[in-house]
Amino acid sequence: MGELTSARQVTLEGSESGFATTKLEDLLGWARKYSLFNYPFVTACCGMEFMAVSSPRYDFARFGAEAPRFSPRQSDLLWVVGTISQRQAPVLRRVYEQMMDPKWVMAFGTCASSGGFYDNYTTVAGIDKIIPCDIYVPGCPPRPEAVFDGLMLIQDKITSGNRTPAIVKPRNDPATALVKLRASAEGAVLEGKRGRRDEEPGR
């Protein structure tokens, strides 16, 4: 059982019998959030990472999303895992259309999000060209942590009812690592100069 956010608190009144008051949509959102039925549309190498996420080591069952449903009619989260070719596009579109509302879509990996490095005649440059997409998980393939960030983002969006597409941010900003790297490189250069000056005291 996850905790509910303070703004949408379930208040317990009475004592031993115990009942809760909440809004219906909040209750539904809370229920949906922890019982996502997945439709894995796995087409490419990201599938290996999907297997890692779904298997015991990382285990997305902890988020209540362990049940894969290989019928789109029974599922409410569509995982598009991997490259979508132009030839597959109608299939994906049809799978999405067959899912029942409410439904969410996750673009797993760079290829599903933007086409990745496939810049050619055969690849759909991002599934959002053909179906609405809620979460983009970047990475080639994404680490399981990134996928969990995406899954939790979806859960947040389910409770808040916000359908704006969102992107999973890196946990560590690579730019900061770059700044550190540059600083250390500059430091090395400065030290090198100082060393040379020490060797030639006469100049």
Added chain:
Amino acid sequence: MSKLVLDKLKEKFGSDVLETHDQFGDDTAVVAPRAWKAACEFLRSDPALDFNLFVDLCGVDYPERSPRFEVVLHVYSVSKRHRIRLKARVGDAEGDEAELDSVASVWIGANWFERETFDMMGVVFKGHPDLRRILMYPEFEGHPLRRDYPAQKTQPLVAYRTEEEAGLAVDKVAPFGLDEGMSFGRRILQAKDN
């Protein structure tokens, strides 16, 4: 060992063997398109050659050459342990009349490879049992591995969502610079726009 195959081919087909070389034991023979199937049947059936393993068949586009396409066939003999590369040159500058006899009846493995070569290059194999596209969809127009096909030009089967529908910029910029990725394809597209 390696000379044997080429010598036998030359002996049998004479002037229909346009050129040969066997650099580093890499036997290659270019045959006239009209002798293509006969040469293949000879390679397969001659007891001294006995090429019983089909390895590969593909097409190459040389836009500056005439004939424009080269169909390249690799076969191997499991019993005699030798291999040969057979080439035929077909097609005019527009890519029309690129026709060659099918060898799917000689090596059954050639079937899908000829379909692929037809799909990607537009070389028509006469007498092929089922010459359809194999990788691209039937609605696709043109042949994507020809050098004059813009590599980036997509032919979507599903209409793309418009930006109003999606509520966000759908036409994203590729995650790399203009000089990266398929820059040659982009150049052709830009030239066509101008």
